[in-house]
Amino acid sequence: MNALPVARLQFATTTSFHFLFVLLTLGLVTLVAVMQTRWTLGGKPELLRMTRFWGRLYVINYALGIVTGIVMEFQFGLTWTGLSAFAGDVFGAPLAIETLVAFFLESTFLGLWIFGFGRLPEWLHLTLIWLVTLTAYASALFIMLANSFLQNPVGSRLEGGTLHLDDFGALFSNPALVASLPHVLSAALVTGGFFVVGVSAYHFLKRTTEVEFFRRSMRIGVVAALVGSIFVVNQGFAQFGELKMYQPDKLGGAAVGAPLGAMIALGFAMFLCAILGTLLLVRNWLTKARFLHYLMVAAIPLPFLAAIAGWLVRELGRQPWLVWGKLRTADAIADVPAGQILFSFIAFSLLFAALAVADWVLMARVAKRGPEPVGDPGVPAELPVLSGV
Amino acid sequence: MVTFFWCLLGLLTCGYFALAGYDYGVGMLLPAFEADERRRRQTLGALGPFFLANEVWLVAAVGVLFGAFPHLEGKVFAGAYVLVVTLLLGLVTFTASMQLRSRRPDARRGAWTAGIVGGALVTALSWGLFLGNLVLGLPPTGDVLAFFNPYAVLWGLGFVALFCLQGSAFLAVRAPAELTGRAVRLARAFSAPVVAFLVIATVWGFFALSGVTALGVGVAVLTFVAFAVFRLALAARRFRVALVGSMVLSACPALLTGTLRFPTVLVSSAYTLRVEEAATASGTFAVLAWFAVPAVLVLLVVQWLTWRAHRHPLDQRSLLHF
Numbered sequence: 167m168n169a170l171p172v173a174r175l176q177f178a179t180t181t182s183f184h185f186l187f188v189l190l191t192l193g194l195v196t197l198v199a200v201m202q203t204r205w206t207l208g209g210k211p212e213l214l215r216m217t218r219f220w221g222r223l224y225v226i227n228y229a230l231g232i233v234t235g236i237v238m239e240f241q242f243g244l245t246w247t248g249l250s251a252f253a254g255d256v257f258g259a260p261l262a263i264e265t266l267v268a269f270f271l272e273s274t275f276l277g278l279w280i281f282g283f284g285r286l287p288e289w290l291h292l293t294l295i296w297l298v299t300l301t302a303y304a305s306a307l308f309i310m311l312a313n314s315f316l317q318n319p320v321g322s323r324l325e326g327g328t329l330h331l332d333d334f335g336a337l338f339s340n341p342a343l344v345a346s347l348p349h350v351l352s353a354a355l356v357t358g359g360f361f362v363v364g365v366s367a368y369h370f371l372k373r374t375t376e377v378e379f380f381r382r383s384m385r386i387g388v389v390a391a392l393v394g395s396i397f398v399v400n401q402g403f404a405q406f407g408e409l410k411m412y413q414p415d416k417l418g419g420a421a422v423g424a425p426l427g428a429m430i431a432l433g434f435a436m437f438l439c440a441i442l443g444t445l446l447l448v449r450n451w452l453t454k455a456r457f458l459h460y461l462m463v464a465a466i467p468l469p470f471l472a473a474i475a476g477w478l479v480r481e482l483g484r485q486p487w488l489v490w491g492k493l494r495t496a497d498a499i500a501d502v503p504a505g506q507i508l509f510s511f512i513a514f515s516l517l518f519a520a521l522a523v524a525d526w527v528l529m530a531r532v533a534k535r536g537p538e539p540v541g542d543p544g545v546p547a548e549l550p551v552l553s554g555v
Numbered sequence: 556m557v558t559f560f561w562c563l564l565g566l567l568t569c570g571y572f573a574l575a576g577y578d579y580g581v582g583m584l585l586p587a588f589e590a591d592e593r594r595r596r597q598t599l600g601a602l603g604p605f606f607l608a609n610e611v612w613l614v615a616a617v618g619v620l621f622g623a624f625p626h627l628e629g630k631v632f633a634g635a636y637v638l639v640v641t642l643l644l645g646l647v648t649f650t651a652s653m654q655l656r657s658r659r660p661d662a663r664r665g666a667w668t669a670g671i672v673g674g675a676l677v678t679a680l681s682w683g684l685f686l687g688n689l690v691l692g693l694p695p696t697g698d699v700l701a702f703f704n705p706y707a708v709l710w711g712l713g714f715v716a717l718f719c720l721q722g723s724a725f726l727a728v729r730a731p732a733e734l735t736g737r738a739v740r741l742a743r744a745f746s747a748p749v750v751a752f753l754v755i756a757t758v759w760g761f762f763a764l765s766g767v768t769a770l771g772v773g774v775a776v777l778t779f780v781a782f783a784v785f786r787l788a789l790a791a792r793r794f795r796v797a798l799v800g801s802m803v804l805s806a807c808p809a810l811l812t813g814t815l816r817f818p819t820v821l822v823s824s825a826y827t828l829r830v831e832e833a834a835t836a837s838g839t840f841a842v843l844a845w846f847a848v849p850a851v852l853v854l855l856v857v858q859w860l861t862w863r864a865h866r867h868p869l870d871q872r873s874l875l876h877f
Binding site: 222225226228230232233234235236240242243244245246247248250251254255256257258259261262263264266267269271273274275276277278280281283331334501502506507509510513521524525528531532 | 699858
């Protein structure tokens with residue numbers, strides 16, 4: 167048995183799961199931070215309940231983002247040892263910075279935020295959610311920076327068979343990063359926006375009594391979805407020009423065609439949905455436009471599908487290179503028996519699939535349940551204890 | 556710079572074991588407490604404010620390992636492939652179950668509870684097996700079964716006892732007052748297996764290994780000192796001191812693997828790897844230092860403040876979340 171396809175499939179599966187969760191994490195935390203900011207600035211009490219409700223969904227989603235991220239990080243050392251041996255002096259730096267500055271701090275601040283509800287001064291608590299948001303964005307920056315280096319190894323020189331770091335600043339101005347980072351960030355915003363709009367639309371379909379709560383949520387979600395989808399389409403096409411500079415043949419490959427077409431089609435579908443969604447902002451249509459509500463519920467998965475397609479385009483298009491033009495994927499694989507890699511691939515895939523389904527079922531149930539009734543600050547009925555979010 | 560980053564890696568790794576060790580301990584000890592939901596929430600809730608921050612010390616340590624010592628990372632992980640995979644399976648199950656268990660007030664939670672207990676157990680066993688093999692040299696000669704040599708199995712079982720000991724010391728500090736007695740009894744009960752592990756592993760290691768550095772001997776001594784502090788403080792009902800003792804104790808095995816043969820950082824049947832050979836280039840170190848030093852400082856301050864704020868036992872007013 168050949169270990170290479172199994173190891174590649176294992177990394178692709180882990181990364182795909184990771185991507186599905188961090189995308190929503192990034193988008194949703196931004197909207198939660200906006201809600202909490204508006205409440206702290208003296209907004210309606212609905213905004214605090216919104217912060218709690220959407221924050222609760224955010225926290226459930228966050229859990230799987232962490233665990234899939236840990237497995238991804240370990241896989242560089244488990245199966246792709248050739249990468250660290252060849253390019254570790256360059257590639258290792260952004261990855262290490264990501265874990266220290268972003269991941270590590272993000273989790274610490276998130277813990278403080280969860281346990282600071284109603285305990286910390288309002289401004290300090292608001293600062294915490296913004297710190298969580300900023301560190302999440304920093305995470306995206308450094309990971310995209312590391313990935314862009316694989317796409318287009320700038321700022322380094324080949325010497326004695328390994329890559330050496332010349333100019334760390336050049337990694338930031340990498341053409342592979344400049345257009346793709348806004349593309350990914352706006353994709354996250356779209357994902358968060360469609361999620362909030364879809365869940366709110368579901369509650370209108372169920373003739374919720376929380377009209378004010380979901381009207382406000384939907385307004386924030388629609389704006390995020392519209393702004394995000396304008397940027398995501400724009401930055402998507404902006405990459406065609408950049409690509410000519412570093413991977414001119416990328417989009418010609420057979421493997422890339424189908425996901426590229428799917429991503430572009432989904433991108434325009436989401437743009438259309440977002441424009442139709444703005445019709446919901448017309449005050450009286452909001453609770454009545456049932457056709458639009460059905461559409462918005464159905465649109466929740468679209469950004470996730472588009473993101474996976476986009477990731478396939480970027481990564482399949484890089485093959486057969488791991489570091490473009492410098493290191494072949496086949497030369498980077500670790501000297502581990504194929505049987506062991508197959509075992510880990512099956513085990514990780516089954517575990518992630520089970521956890522992902524459980525996580526989504528949990529989110530769906532919490533989302534369907536809706537916010538806690540007014541006057542009940544999140545106290546579960548059967549226990550005399552308080553819950554954070 | 557190389558030594559500085561080796562120390563930073565040591566700080567993060569030891570920090571991980573000192574902090575996350577009691578997470579796994581509390582997870583494994585769940586069946587030792589009554590099964591009613593209120594008790595479960597209180598036991599897990601004791602971990603609450605620290606849990607998210609504890610687990611990511613590992614992520615940071617592996618990040619520094621990859622960034623600062625790229626030529627070591629691959630050899631260590633790929634060299635113990637099966638053990639690292641079981642470790643990750645346990646870790647993922649434990650972390651996800653912990654975070655998702657109590658999210659719905661009216662839901663059934665049996666499967667998540669099993670995930671917490673089982674995940675913590677697999678994690679503890681895998682860490683022991685992994686570090687035990689690392690002390691002997693990676694990869695071991697032979698097939699997959701060679702990972703489960705008697706010395707490594709001793710470490711695996713020893714780690715289960717060690718984390719349980721640490722978890723009970725933690726519960727003595729943080730659990731509600733009515734659970735303190737149970738926690739102290741558990742801490743005493745796990746003392747015998749832990750001391751057996753420490754003595755056998757030290758004596759066995761003394762004969763099995765050659766060329767142990769003075770630093771490594773110092774760490775072995777520190778291990779026994781930490782255990783003595785733990786026992787004395789427990790007897791004096793100074794639970795916070797006992798917890799610190801058990802945290803130092805849990806960090807010692809990792810500290811030992813880092814100092815045992817320093818500046819040689821990895822041995823195997825085929826080669827030895829010195830710390831300079833494992834390290835990244837000096838230019839990369841300079842870039843890393845700019846980010847790593849402030850980040851770790853901020854982190855230590857923030858986590859210290861978290862500890863200050865939540866150093867008392869749980870009461871009726873405590874947010875539980877988990």
